[in-house]
């Protein structure tokens with residue numbers, strides 16, 4: 001057995017070992033990887049793949065196809081079934097090893113860094129009904145202040161953005177405010193729109209950070225009121241934030257600090273939707289009363305977002321239902337008691353501290 005033939009499998013295994021070590025030393029991982037190696041990876045990717053006008057994920061799939069072609073050509077040359085099976089087994093292990101290695105070195109070690117909540121010393125705990133109501137009140141006030149700045153009447157806001165301008169805007173805000181979250185901004189991370197329109201939506205995702213190309217992708221089918229927040233969420237992954245709840249929180253902070261009323265409004269809107277879910281579950285009657293008093297413009301915006309989402313129903317309802325169940329279970333939602341949603345808990349802790 002030649003060691004050379006197992007190169008990627010061994011490398012993957014070694015990196016899984018390093019990953020285990022890293023999880024035992026979050027502070028060291030933060031210092032060596034997240035605030036060191038990763039920042040260099042960020043710079044290199046952003047100055048190469050990042051400047052391309054199309055999604056670099058095409059290169060990723062092209063490489064996968066080329067590797068598969070190479071594999072089948074070599075497989076055909078093997079004479080016996082035994083040799084063919086042996087070669088296939090080795091190729092699968094090497095392929096997996098290569099994926100593990102690239103995933104970890106390009107982004108994945110950020111999972112082992114110090115969590116943002118710990119770095120910011122945020123006191124995270126489930127919210128009582130009164131706290132949820134207070135958060136709603138504050139968010140609603142802010143939205144009532146912002147909405148007239150972006151739209152003159154109570155009809156839904158449906159004006160599409162020029163995408164490159166929007167992406168640049170959001171990135172600028174992230175660069176300006178990331179220090180508030182003790183995140184290091186470097187390079188010029190990208191979030192690109194990936195065709196075909198509606199595909200990701202049907203798969204049940206709004207956007208995704210792709211570690212292998214170091215850039216993120218969003219569905220072009222998102223509503224104009226969903227895009228700014230979703231871009232901010234994806235860009236926060238580019239700064240090495242791995243947790244979904246933390247990425248939402250970063251996007252909200254960036255939006256609410258922004259002088260741009262569009263960004264700010266769409267961030268508050270996303271938060272409001274989370275809070276409304278809590279409120280309606282914790283106090284259905286109180287919620288029904290409150291919703292009647294909600295600004296007509298905000299109501300129309302929410303309905304417009306929902307109408308747009310309905311145009312791209314998920315491919316498998318079964319799947320999304322199952323995914324939802326898992327989500328509810330892992331979040332530990334208890335019927336009608338407290339809010340366990342991470343985004344409202346984080347925002348509450350942040351507002352209290354500031």
Ligand SMILES: [Zn+2]
Nearest residue numbers: 233237244247
């Ligand atoms: Zn995400």
